[in-house]
Amino acid sequence: MRAVTNWFGGLAWTGQTVAFFVLAVVVVLAAVMLLQFRKVMYMASSIGLVFLGMAGMYVLLGADFLAFAQILIYAGAITILMLFAIMLTRHDEVEEEERAGLRQWLAGLGAVALGAAMLWAIRTTTWPAAPAQPPWPARNSVTALAETLFTSYVVPFELVSVLLTVALVGAVILARKGD
The missing domain is CATH 1.20.5 (Single alpha-helices involved in coiled-coils or other helix-helix interfaces)
Known part of the structure; x- marks a missing residue:
């Protein structure tokens, strides 16, 4: 258990911390699904899930208005607008099959290297202490x-x-x- 505490920098595992990590995983997985899907309808649905996860992040930050605006404008209106645009335009269902070439392997390797560099930068940075009061009252x-x-x-x-x-x-x- 000590290794887990050291790895996460001594985070207190409250409900808010668990909710943050769950929402972060949902947002990242939905964004990856958005990039991996080939059908445009599935892409629009997964970006709607990204918008809902970000609204949950805003709720955790105490920005209720931004969460409401995120759900109303992005998860609602923008996602529905994208779905209508997809339905009203002609798009071919025939897609050519792509093989995993050298470019895709290099892109994956670059993504892993970027993730490792970001993790290293986050872990080695000395962060300032949190302010006693939030920037605005919730x-x-x-x-x-x-x-x-x-x-x-x-x-x-x-x-x-x-x-x-x-x-x-x-x-x-x-x-x-x-x-």
Whole structure:
């Protein structure tokens, strides 16, 4: 048991810690399934599972509004929008079979090396102590989120809105080229 405690840095195994690890495994497995599936409907379902797992992470962080927005906007609207787009477009069911070539083996080896490097970096970093109080109170997270968003992060917020507008205009231009 001591080796497990040392490996996880002396984490106290509370319900919140167990819930975090369960949600993390669900999110990572759903993301891997998203990359492994060949049928687009299965991909859309697995990305919906990723969105739901992230909403659970937001609940654990005490950001109830973000969790609700994640479920409502991403897990609900975006996933349904992707499913409708898949159903309304023509896509061929015929797919060519891929063999595991050198490129895929190198990609897998690179992914394992990246994971090992990240694990090493996380384990060797001295992390600062947690603050005595959370950045915002969990009972009123909407007000604190709005204050933080519109004071400290106003420039990134505006850049994201410009990026989304450019993406929308690009989508319209691409859709018109098809006609």
